[in-house]
Amino acid sequence: MITIGTLIAIQAIAVCGLNVIVGYAGQISLGHAAFFGIGAYTAALFATKAGLSFWASLPIVIAISALIGLLLGLPSIRVREDFLAITTIGINFIVEAIFRYVPFFGGALGIGGIPKIAFYGVRLKGISFFILCLVFLFLVIGLCYWLKKSWASLACYAIREEEQAASTLGISPVKFKLLAFVIGTAIAGIGGSLYAHYMQFISAGDFSFPISVGFLSMLVLGGMGTLWGPVLGTLILGILPEIFRPLVDYRILLYTILLLIMIRFQPGGLLGEGSAMRRIFEPLLRVKR
Amino acid sequence: MGKERDNMFLDVKGLSISYGDIRAVQNVNFYMEKGELISIIGANGAGKTTIINSLMGLVPVQSGTIIFKGQDITKMPAHKRARIGIRIVPERSRVFPRLTVYENLLTGMYGMKNKVSPEKSILQLYEIFPILKERKNQLASTLSGGEQQQLAIARALVSEPELLLVDEVSTGLMPKLTQEVFSVLETLNKEHQLTILLVEQNAFVSLEISTRGYVLETGQCVLEGPATFLMDNTRIKEVYLGH
Numbered sequence: 001m002i003t004i005g006t007l008i009a010i011q012a013i014a015v016c017g018l019n020v021i022v023g024y025a026g027q028i029s030l031g032h033a034a035f036f037g038i039g040a041y042t043a044a045l046f047a048t049k050a051g052l053s054f055w056a057s058l059p060i061v062i063a064i065s066a067l068i069g070l071l072l073g074l075p076s077i078r079v080r081e082d083f084l085a086i087t088t089i090g091i092n093f094i095v096e097a098i099f100r101y102v103p104f105f106g107g108a109l110g111i112g113g114i115p116k117i118a119f120y121g122v123r124l125k126g127i128s129f130f131i132l133c134l135v136f137l138f139l140v141i142g143l144c145y146w147l148k149k150s151w152a153s154l155a156c157y158a159i160r161e162e163e164q165a166a167s168t169l170g171i172s173p174v175k176f177k178l179l180a181f182v183i184g185t186a187i188a189g190i191g192g193s194l195y196a197h198y199m200q201f202i203s204a205g206d207f208s209f210p211i212s213v214g215f216l217s218m219l220v221l222g223g224m225g226t227l228w229g230p231v232l233g234t235l236i237l238g239i240l241p242e243i244f245r246p247l248v249d250y251r252i253l254l255y256t257i258l259l260l261i262m263i264r265f266q267p268g269g270l271l272g273e274g275s276a277m278r279r280i281f282e283p284l285l286r287v288k289r
Numbered sequence: 290m291g292k293e294r295d296n297m298f299l300d301v302k303g304l305s306i307s308y309g310d311i312r313a314v315q316n317v318n319f320y321m322e323k324g325e326l327i328s329i330i331g332a333n334g335a336g337k338t339t340i341i342n343s344l345m346g347l348v349p350v351q352s353g354t355i356i357f358k359g360q361d362i363t364k365m366p367a368h369k370r371a372r373i374g375i376r377i378v379p380e381r382s383r384v385f386p387r388l389t390v391y392e393n394l395l396t397g398m399y400g401m402k403n404k405v406s407p408e409k410s411i412l413q414l415y416e417i418f419p420i421l422k423e424r425k426n427q428l429a430s431t432l433s434g435g436e437q438q439q440l441a442i443a444r445a446l447v448s449e450p451e452l453l454l455v456d457e458v459s460t461g462l463m464p465k466l467t468q469e470v471f472s473v474l475e476t477l478n479k480e481h482q483l484t485i486l487l488v489e490q491n492a493f494v495s496l497e498i499s500t501r502g503y504v505l506e507t508g509q510c511v512l513e514g515p516a517t518f519l520m521d522n523t524r525i526k527e528v529y530l531g532h
């Protein structure tokens with residue numbers, strides 16, 4: 001139970017990052033697992049080869065994820081939207097292949113023996129690791145909340161809504177899309193680092209294309225661009241296969257069907273504008289405004 | 290003509306623009322002095338939107354040059370032009386429907402040169418457009434057509450631009466509202482010395498507040514001169530003013 005909860009919390013972090021890219025800046029990304037993986041491998045390498053703790057390597061992990069996000073985002077963002085989907089899929093396959101075939105990254109065997117995280121000398125496991133993940137999840141949600149409220153988000157919104165109109169207001173579409181991409185990949189990196197230290201063993205398959213499809217399904221289900229949608233979507237898709245065991249084997253099929261159904265009937269997601277859930281919760285949200 | 294065109298505020302020379310095989314604008318020349326309000330008038334499809342969009346940087350120029358305050362901006366991207374003080378009120382206003390009036394105004398703040406406090410600049414605009422103050426927390430989609438036009442103008446003005454490009458602001462407005470919007474533009478020009486370029490099908494109202502005008506027919510400039518001269522021109526009267 002705790003294991004499922006921890007993994008859901010970690011995935012929710014990654015999906016929050018995806019939300020910044022897809023939901024806030026309106027760019028499709030089908031390669032998010034690659035950036036999750038880059039975070040995980042960076043943390044794993046620093047832990048096993050340099051003996052750095054989770055805390056010591058975290059800033060480096062964030063920086064490297066962001067930097068690779070920047071380098072890969074730069075050419076991707078300039079292409080047309082439908083190309084971006086294909087480009088990000090390509091990125092996912094290439095990154096996975098590098099993890100799988102380059103010996104430095106452990107090759108087909110992956111990287112094992114990654115230590116658990118210690119907090120003031122106490123090794124976190126079980127419930128305490130779960131709590132740590134929740135803390136990170138809330139920090140990330142806090143960051144997303146701030147992003148949603150800040151000026152940058154208005155600019156992002158304008159670009160998503162109508163790129164040309166945004167540019168006539170002095171907003172550089174390329175700059176903001178890139179910024180969102182970098183923030184999103186950095187958040188994925190944090191999730192990846194937690195994942196590596198939790199699983200203690202990672203391999204290339206953990207970050208394959210189907211995982212990216214899963215992330216996107218979670219986001220679309222919960223509601224792109226909403227604050228809590230990523231958490232809700234991850235929760236539902238994380239728990240469902242646990243309840244209906246046979247579903248595990250058909251996970252990808254489930255994700256894909258769900259993705260298509262959502263895009264067809266409820267593109268805003270469960271928590272999106274005008275959704276049934278939203279109508280129920282709206283009065284509650286109003287008060288908080 | 291011997292006119293000194295070296296230090297023009299805006300100087301457009303030999304402008305030609307095509308969409309694929311369609312030649313939308315052919316060898317158009319015009320200029321603006323600082324503080325002028327001029328009109329480019331022409332029928333539907335004459336190429337007015339194409340010209341104004343090319344000034345904003347939204348459509349690529351095929352040949353010709355656009356010089357703004359001595360700087361060649363022909364190839365400058367739109368967001369940079371916005372930052373050096375060119376703003377557009379696009380055709381059919383195109384405000385952000387799912388943002389409130391206030392938020393729409395905030396989007397206009399983004400690329401400002403000198404950061405005045407947003408509140409201050411917006412408060413001044415509320416004085417010019419009182420209806421926007423009343424509706425500030427309403428979603429833009431709930432505004433009437435005329436109110437959306439006012440919002441689009443206000444959004445373009447928040448950043449205190451130097452050149453305002455206005456594309457067919459009268460489209461879809463009732464005559465009374467058209468008059469109101471035009472009198473606001475006139476005030477902005479006369480009292481705030483804002484340089485304004487209007488493109489309009491509605492020749493009469495726009496020439497009335499303009500100093501000069503250009504007449505566009507199928508992408509070519511066929512007539513130019515002082516507004517009063519154009520209003521007296523028999524051809525214009527026939528075609529555009531319906532006399």
Ligand SMILES: Nc1ncnc2c1ncn2[C@@H]1O[C@H](COP(=O)(O)OP(=O)(O)O)[C@@H](O)[C@H]1O
Nearest residue numbers: 308311313331332333334335336337338339340
């Ligand atoms: N995006 C476009 N693609 C192809 N042709 C266009 C496009 N925009 C405008 N045109 C054509 O260019 C000409 C000028 O259009 P436009 O500048 O919109 O005229 P106006 O604003 O004066 O009505 C028209 O013949 C129109 O059909």
Ligand SMILES: [Mg+2]
Nearest residue numbers: 337338380457
């Ligand atoms: Mg037009």
